[in-house]
Amino acid sequence: MQNIVIGGSAGSFQTVTAILSSIPRNYPHAIFLCLHRLKNVRGGFVEALSLKSNVPICEPYDKDSVMPGIAYLAPANYHMYVDANNQFSLSTEEPINHSRPSIDVTFCSIAKTFKSNAIGILLSGANKDGAVGLKAIKDAGGTVIVQHPDECQVKTMTTAAIKITEVDHIMFTNNIIDYLKNLK
Amino acid sequence: MIDEFETIPYEDFRKIISTVRTLRDVDFTYFAQDILMHRMSRSMYMHGVQSPDRLINKLIADNYFADLFLSELFVPTTEMFRDASMWKFFEDNIIEKLKNETLCKIWVPQICGDDELFSLLTILHRKRILNRCTVYATSPVQKILNDAKSGYIEQKKIEISSSNFKKIDPDADLNHYLTKEDKYDYFSQELLNNVIFIKRGIIGTPPPDNGFNLVLFRDRMLYLNVQTKKAVIDSLAKTIVSGGFFIIGIREYLTGCDFRGSFIPVSKNENIYVKK
Structure with missing residues (x-):
């Protein structure tokens, strides 16, 4: 099983929706979504993403186990880790890059836990959150993909990542989708 | 220089926990490990402590720092009336x-x-x-x-x-x-x-x-x-x-x-x- 972690902020919602609506049902890999969102709005995001998604989407509870074929969305106002036992650890630690959930936290945790079985994808966003985490995935032997800055509504996040990491792929949304559909 | 997301080698991690327990009688073996490790590396990063060995020496030598470090290992609540x-x-x-x-x-x-x-x-x-x-x-x-x-x-x-x-x-x-x-x-x-x-x-x-x-x-x-x-x-x-x-x-x-x-x-x- 591969572990795909997608981070995004401003301008990423449409791309995430396109990805989730294109990957096949019974997808054999686990998907982790860390998307910047309003801190104090608990409901609605899962429902919005689920409208067109082919895979079930849920916000994990603390200590839930990771299962393939499910997209896990980091809950509002919590950082999301995945530990060595393949269980979620949620945390109310301080915001990082003004964000909770922080993409760096989730990416670094996925890097540490899944190493070469991690695939990090960073999408459009308005701050540098995710850049350090993407580098951690690369350094741990995983594969890293960045949405093409020309396609990003806001390219701050992706250009920050490209600056500090030799990414494996810079792709447009359609190419990201093809990559994920063909993933063994 | 250690960064906020640095993975502390497991042996050093155990040594730090043991030092804290000896100095302050607080047992962190019951903590969720990944979060505790992040708390440690975050605190080391914030205080410019460059290695686990230096951290341990500082904990032993500096009572004020030991109290501060200990309190920083616990995760604070975020705000009043959260949820x-x-x-x-x-x-x-x-x-x-x-x-x-x-x-x-x-x-x-x-x-x-x-x-x-x-x-x-x-x-x-x-x-x-x-x-x-x-x-x-x-x-x-x-x-x-x-x-x-x-x-x-x-x-x-x-x-x-x-x-x-x-x-x-x-x-x-x-x-x-x-x-x-x-x-x-x-x-x-x-x-x-x-x-x-x-x-x-x-x-x-x-x-x-x-x-x-x-x-x-x-x-x-x-x-x-x-x-x-x-x-x-x-x-x-x-x-x-x-x-x-x-x-x-x-x-x-x-x-x-x-x-x-x-x-x-x-x-x-x-x-x-x-x-x-």
Whole structure:
């Protein structure tokens, strides 16, 4: 099983929706979504993403186990880790890059836990959150993909990542989708 | 230079835990490991400590730093009235039941940051039952207790806390509960006078009392490993009276705990339980 972690902020919602609506049902890999969102709005995001998604989407509870074929969305106002036992650890630690959930936290945790079985994808966003985490995935032997800055509504996040990491792929949304559909 | 997300080698990680236990008698082996490691590397990064060995030397040589480091390993709460809908439910539904008690015993274990405690005191005061309540706040770290006793509130938390408070009652004004001294904001000492602060952990130590009508333990289990979480819930559950309430964080659950069957959910959304 591969572990795909997608981070995004401003301008990423449409791309995430396109990805989730294109990957096949019974997808054999686990998907982790860390998307910047309003801190104090608990409901609605899962429902919005689920409208067109082919895979079930849920916000994990603390200590839930990771299962393939499910997209896990980091809950509002919590950082999301995945530990060595393949269980979620949620945390109310301080915001990082003004964000909770922080993409760096989730990416670094996925890097540490899944190493070469991690695939990090960073999408459009308005701050540098995710850049350090993407580098951690690369350094741990995983594969890293960045949405093409020309396609990003806001390219701050992706250009920050490209600056500090030799990414494996810079792709447009359609190419990201093809990559994920063909993933063994 | 260590960075905030540095993975501390496991052997060094164990050495740091052991040093803290020897110096301050606080056992972190029950913590969720990944989060604890992040707390350590974050603290080292913030204080410019460049290696685990240097950290250990500094902990041994510098009492002030050791206290600070210890308090930074615990994860603080985020703001007052976090999950405003929970506090609204609490005020509208649970307080009415607590009002039936002549004397009401409440325990807030493992405080860190004081937002949950201050939120609780504010609601109890608003509903005019604070004077009939004995509130215990416990932590194994004296610095955390001292910080809470002082009533100090970080300026950056006030806006979001006020906004949350208004979701409970649009006419509510958090400023009524705050005082300003030398540019800093403090929670009302008058309300804090009702709290008994006790230095105490939640593992291997007796509770501060028994027969609680309410145990408020939101987002504290997040930082415990699975085995400890079960033991802690079972131990807290024993201290609650029949008809008493147990409140946990909205992304936590009681599954796997022996006492799970002893509780009935009052609100599944807000994770509020009542003991049978």
